[in-house]
Amino acid sequence: MRGLLLCMVAVFTSAAMAQARPDLARLDYDLRPRPIAERTWVIEGAVEDFSRANGCNIINTAFIATGAGVVVVNTGPSRAYGEQQRRAIERITREPVVRVLSLNLHPDYFFGNQAWADRPTQALAGSIGGMQAEGRAYADNLYRLCGDWMKGTESTPSRDVVEPGVLQIGSHKLELRRLSGHTSDDLVLIDHTTGVLFAGGLVFADRVPTTPHADFDAWQASLAKLSQWIEDDRIRQVLPSHGPLHSGVGGLDQTRDWLRWLTAHMRESAERGLDLSEVLRLPVPERFKAWAAQPAELHRSITQWYPRYEQQVLGGPATRR
Amino acid sequence: MTHDNTRRLLLGATLGAASAPLWAAVDHTGGDPLGSMQWPGLRKQYLGDAPMRFSSAVVVSGPVFADDAMNVPLLVDARGLGNTGGGVARIQVVVDRNPVREVLTFEPLKALPMLAFRIRLEQASPVRALVQTRDGAWHVGSTWVQAAGGGCTVPGATRADGSWSRTLNQVQARFFNNVLEGSRRLRVRVMHPMDTGLVAGIPAFYIEQLQLVDGAGAPWWRLALHEPVSENPLITFELPPQNGNGFRLLGRDNNGNRIDAEVGA
Numbered sequence: 001m002r003g004l005l006l007c008m009v010a011v012f013t014s015a016a017m018a019q020a021r022p023d024l025a026r027l028d029y030d031l032r033p034r035p036i037a038e039r040t041w042v043i044e045g046a047v048e049d050f051s052r053a054n055g056c057n058i059i060n061t062a063f064i065a066t067g068a069g070v071v072v073v074n075t076g077p078s079r080a081y082g083e084q085q086r087r088a089i090e091r092i093t094r095e096p097v098v099r100v101l102s103l104n105l106h107p108d109y110f111f112g113n114q115a116w117a118d119r120p121t122q123a124l125a126g127s128i129g130g131m132q133a134e135g136r137a138y139a140d141n142l143y144r145l146c147g148d149w150m151k152g153t154e155s156t157p158s159r160d161v162v163e164p165g166v167l168q169i170g171s172h173k174l175e176l177r178r179l180s181g182h183t184s185d186d187l188v189l190i191d192h193t194t195g196v197l198f199a200g201g202l203v204f205a206d207r208v209p210t211t212p213h214a215d216f217d218a219w220q221a222s223l224a225k226l227s228q229w230i231e232d233d234r235i236r237q238v239l240p241s242h243g244p245l246h247s248g249v250g251g252l253d254q255t256r257d258w259l260r261w262l263t264a265h266m267r268e269s270a271e272r273g274l275d276l277s278e279v280l281r282l283p284v285p286e287r288f289k290a291w292a293a294q295p296a297e298l299h300r301s302i303t304q305w306y307p308r309y310e311q312q313v314l315g316g317p318a319t320r321r
Numbered sequence: 322m323t324h325d326n327t328r329r330l331l332l333g334a335t336l337g338a339a340s341a342p343l344w345a346a347v348d349h350t351g352g353d354p355l356g357s358m359q360w361p362g363l364r365k366q367y368l369g370d371a372p373m374r375f376s377s378a379v380v381v382s383g384p385v386f387a388d389d390a391m392n393v394p395l396l397v398d399a400r401g402l403g404n405t406g407g408g409v410a411r412i413q414v415v416v417d418r419n420p421v422r423e424v425l426t427f428e429p430l431k432a433l434p435m436l437a438f439r440i441r442l443e444q445a446s447p448v449r450a451l452v453q454t455r456d457g458a459w460h461v462g463s464t465w466v467q468a469a470g471g472g473c474t475v476p477g478a479t480r481a482d483g484s485w486s487r488t489l490n491q492v493q494a495r496f497f498n499n500v501l502e503g504s505r506r507l508r509v510r511v512m513h514p515m516d517t518g519l520v521a522g523i524p525a526f527y528i529e530q531l532q533l534v535d536g537a538g539a540p541w542w543r544l545a546l547h548e549p550v551s552e553n554p555l556i557t558f559e560l561p562p563q564n565g566n567g568f569r570l571l572g573r574d575n576n577g578n579r580i581d582a583e584v585g586a
Contacts, residue, residue: 141469144469272497272500273495273497273500273506273508273557274500275394275396275437275508275555275557276392276394276437276439277382277383277384277394277395277396277437278396278437280384280394281382296386299384299385299386299388300388303384303388303389303392303394304388304389307392307555310508310555311493311510311555313495314493314494314495314508314510314555315493315495316493317488317491317492317493317512317582318491318492318493318494318570318582318583318584318585319582319583320491320492320581320582320583321569321581321582321583
């Protein structure tokens, strides 16, 4: 059964990969919006880690043409991405873009904002604060990782604070909800009209979750709520920011499983007295091995978080003489 | 090797196939398996003319990529030299491309010749463990660590928020049994900003010496530290399983502040 699942995952991933062929010479991301529901499109990023080969385009962005304007979800990793995203949307619909939402503070959620300077760019208050505080460091890092793809990109945080609530826009009943755990402010968008849930960074599918701003307990609590919503709100499709579109709680369960394993792994290793360099060399369970961004993302998580577990088991300060 | 010589060799190499083997035979790295041009100078500086060889018995484990350039975990294991040249006398760790190359020198004494710790890395670099056996010979193990870098030239967390002065030279220590079969692990953390002196306006301020002594005052290991050891050093040692009594951690930093704390069994 697992073999079959792996097979299906592999097929899905390679189908998505076959779509976009980023061209470094022309700085062309080859964005191809794919319809996933009525008047709803996804632009899929590579299910990989950042690299020059994929143009550092590893995020799923999306848009909904509501009939009374387009709602855009996430703006990608660079100015060029935002510009190409805007052209791709304009090729499909003549409706004006009325809202540009970034679901959290991470750079690939908002670094395309420069292309949307004349539109309302929106995020939760905490996300905007984080974008303002960390934008420059994000840019340094992405210029180093992605090179020319970042040309002309300057961190441009979302301008407007968005509040949770229900929005009737055109023929779509949209709902914004605030959760936390992947970051301190994780925006979730539910389209009640189509049954699509835009899960942002709370859900990762077939890919190791990123954890630079994680609060692991809050994240698990949010996943429990999401799971309930998927059932209660009759969600038909879940679009994570990283990983393939899917139905049901598959990605959500993967994320829960990973976070549970990662935190227990670090706690138990610290209690055994292992050093960080040893923990970085321990194998991951078989079920996680085929995930994208393995082991780089695991190593980032352990490097950042394991020292806290080490310090906890060392206990209080020794008596001084 | 001067630039003129290099140019002549390059010319020679392009003149024809006959001179190609000559080019191939020139080694600017002193036989360094990592191919680092810094190695010959490094060798001269730290080992002089003493006999040395690159050895797989000295294992240096670092991350493939330094995700946190201010805390790059290293594990040096020279247990493979237990029966060579009378055993290990000292382990000296140096980083080819750090602005301060010396990291630490460890005399294992009663401990096993292995050590885990963290360093600041300014750029991608080979990391070396120069291990001297009691017969005077040097055995060198190396690894490459890739890094975005910058770890030596930004202030640490407790320097940045000013909290270092409230915890200076506090010690946390704990034993762990049988992490390695038949051995007793000691993990020690000393609160110290370990300023490198390479951040504007913040002079070098770092722990210079640490040693573990038992109740009779006998040292079990000695450690000399330099600027690249990470803030609030967390260092892992392997001790023999027999109990010592009344262990204390002694040391001082370069400003003369003393470290003296009980290490419970």
